[in-house]
Amino acid sequence: MESADNKTRQQRRRFMENISRAAGGLALFSMGLGIYSRSAGSFPADKIRPPGASANENEFQSACVRCGLCVRDCPYDTLKLARYMDDVALGTPYFEARSIPCEMCEDIPCVKACPSGALDPLLKNIDDARMGLAVLLDQETCIAFQGLRCEVCFNVCPVQGKAITLNRSHNLRTGKHALITPLVHSEYCTGCGKCEHACILDEAAIKVLPLTLAKGELGKHYRLGWQEKHNAGKSLVTPDPEHQYNLPEGVSYDYEGAGLEIKPVDKTKEDETPFNKSALDRLNQGLKK
Amino acid sequence: MSNIQTVNRKQNKKLKVEVGKSRLRSYKWLLLRRVTQLSILSVFLLGPLFGIWIIKGNMSSSVLFNTIHLTDPFVFLQTLAAGMMAENTLTIGAVTVAVLYFLLGGRVYCSWVCPINIVTDLADWLRRKLNIKSRLTLSRNNRNLILMAVLLAALFTGTLAWELINPVTLIQRELVFGMGLAWVFVLGIFILDLLISRRAWCGHLCPMGKFYSLLGEYSFIRVNAVQREHCNDCMDCYAVCPEPQVIKPALKGDAFSSPVILSGDCTNCGQCIDICAQDVFSLGPRFITKKSETSQSGVSS
Secondary structure (H helix, E strand, C coil), X not given: CHHHHHHHHHHHHHHHHHHHHHHHHHHHHHHHHHHHHHHHCCCCCCCECCCCECCCHHHHHHHCCCCCHHHHHCCCXXXXXXXXXXXXXXCCEEECCCCCCXXXXXXXXXXXXXXXXXXXXXXXXXXXXXXCEEEECCCCCCHHHHCCCCCHHHHHCCCCCCXXXXXXXXXXXXXXXXXXXXXXXXXXXXXXXXXXXXXXCCCCCEEEECHHHHCCCCCCCCCCHHHHHHHHXXXXXXXXXXXXXXXXXXXXXXXXXXXXXXXXXXXXXXXHCCCCCCHHHHHHHCCCC | CHHHHHHHHHHHHHHHHHHCCCCCHHHHHHHHHXXXXXXXXXXXXXXXXXXXXXXXXXXXXXXXXXXXEEECHHHHXXXXXXXXXCCHHHHHHHHHHHHHHHXXXXXXHHHHHCCHHHXXXXXXXXXXXXXXXXXXXXXXXXXXXXXXXXXXHHHHHCCCHHHHCCHHHHHHHHHHHCCCCHHHHHHHHHHHHHHHCCCHHHHHHCHHHHHHHHHCCCCCEEEECCCHHHCCCCCXXXXXXXXXXXXXXXXXXXXXXCCECCCXXXXXXXXXXXXXXXXXXXXXXXXXXXXXXXHHHHHHC
């Protein structure tokens, strides 16, 4: 009886031992995997995800099954699948703008090919894609900022004239020329990377960065006075005083509008002038009067 | 015991010759499996190498004839655990493949499809030929724990954490998309299986294998030992079987027990069928219990 009791006790001990060993192993392994996924799962800033990929890398990695169908259907061989030892999460698609940028196909074959929804199937218009944001990172080397005419990034931009515009300013170095510099607008930039690819420098001055890195964000409580005023139709703080100007007759000044306006002189009243029409006649008149 | 076995093995070799179990027949299932494995891999490679796109993608998810989606249900399960509501195409693909393996035997994936099986089979064969003895015995429970850990990690990180290191999908992917450093993993698994522990990867560690084993627990096609009274205890089947623990209940059970190998761990590889000189084993439907019992009694009487 006692030995039987001992036996069950031993069995119980062995059972507990096995269970705790298994639980410990399980906890360690899953924790190790979790920690590894933290470091191996981050997305480097110099790589770009295909169109429709979530800007939240975690979200993308929960959906991407690493099948490579987007890579296969990319007609320009832009997309690549991350291999072992690449700095991109294993088996996930990405591209490097400097080598092959996204050509922004109108039918978006990569998104169509994605079976999992990791590339958002709701993306129907490629202009709505936000793969990243082009940023003119280095004004010191960009030759446009040196006063030279370049504008290559402006010219290759597929969202022409919207995503990159040219900004004219005074060239302080020469004192008499213009600086014609590119300016990126996040409202239109898709992050395709054609500008980075085309940049004539040895190392591109304009680069596509992940949106999270490229964009600032105004504090949620912050209000811009002029926008609020525009929305409300009037100043919300103190009413603007009426502007009054003492101007000659026929001249008006439109504040926040056309500015100084000189009304054309009424032709019918022209004859009423006491002076002669011709300046020469007026001079010849001398001091007769 | 071991004496009897060696005697029996010698007899079996003679028997094989006498019965006329030709060389080809004793490699029947092995050849069929290799042909299947290599054909599947070749079909995947036809696209990237020759531009013939019968199937596109890789073994994680693919599309057949540009219409039929196929998705690995284990990868799909991980996306679910990571909290992703997948698109219908992925779900349908995963269900299609799951139903297929549910009927054929889950681990048919391991022995008839997965290219790593070629490596681990080679390691095991060399192990036998070179008479390499085990240094380390792993518990088959490890794969259960790893499977749980994989799903837990997906749940907690919200990503497919295991897919960052899964050597199976890594090797499959790099075979189709161009080989990078995946061969390091091939070599690693080969050395592990050859020198460190028998059938260590596929039989003890791989969580995919365990997943497919659970999927095929009730599969329709099974290996059976209907002719089990012909068994002469040579132990050949145990020596070649990647999951030897599954044989005993079917082969050595009492008269009322099913002669069908019911465990989901069985990979339906057919190596036992090939090796057996007595033709004890065969591949067939799961529900043959009654019929075989009568045929068996008919033979013995």
